[in-house]
Amino acid sequence: MLIESGSPVAADTRVGISLTINGQRRDLQVAPWTTLLDLLREHLDLTGTKKGCDHGQCGACTVLVNGTRVNSCLALAVMKDGAEITTVEGLAALSGEGRNSLHPIQEAFIEHDAFQCGYCTPGQLCSSVGLMNEGHAKSRDEIREAMSGNICRCGAYTNIVDAIEDVMGQGGGR
Template sequence: MDATITLRVDGEERRLTVDTRTTLLDALRDRLEATSPKKGCDHGQCGACTVLLDGRRILSCLALAVAHDGADVTTAAGLGSGDGAPGGELHPVARAFVDHDGFQCGYCTPGQVCSAVGMLREAEAGWPSHATADLDAPVSLDDEEIRERMSGNLCRCGAYTNIVAAIREAAR
């Protein structure tokens, strides 16, 4: 069963016909050549496929493309300026990952960066987390808060210490 949908991907309007079974992740990677979101577990457990959907971080492997007709999708490649082309500016969160060596193999990194960008917006909006002692108090992003809020992104290389350092700096 096919359906024709429109997605705005990293600022560019894309129209495509998909089998209804296509996940947003597969539509991005296999149909639209947007390969920065990665397929890790494909079951919502690792966070490698994280993108910003209408500004909020979600797992693209558990989203059906057909259910998000008209949505605005930002991948890690679309976060900076210059569409990721040489000479473009990295997003400050991506820059911090580079500066702090917040990766080894890099496979989880686009998901980590998108997740961190979404997470910083959530903290900015005053959303509490499981690590927040007082649900009514303003959010202060200490390391415990960063770790809890990023717990949906796994890094098999174990670069967590530097990931936390990168996000800590980006949060300033």
């Protein structure tokens, strides 16, 4: 369904989209103004992705869209039609070891105690995988800069960078 620019949109308007979420194809009907974050949390019960600032400033809502980091609070679900979405719940599947295993970055976060309260952890994990997919960060300073969009109120930054360096040193995060 196309919605013409400037035309009023009824409150009950729904648009059909298809997303592959954590490896599972989903055909969905959503309101045109539904954010990807609200779709994941409120409609699909994937609550690992957190709603922090709801303005794209804290990174708690970071997910992977076609392998790239995206603040899901700023992305309309209809704009991601046809995309492959990976949330923190789907990271284990990226490991290649199956659903019951952890992704290497999840294992490294545990090993390096890279989380404290855990609220930012899902966004930090997804952003870490996206950072490794991008392949731009090579040094500790570059990792810190590339992760600067993810806020940790507990101050676990040093451990987060240690975890990312560890996984990168082992060949990346797949």
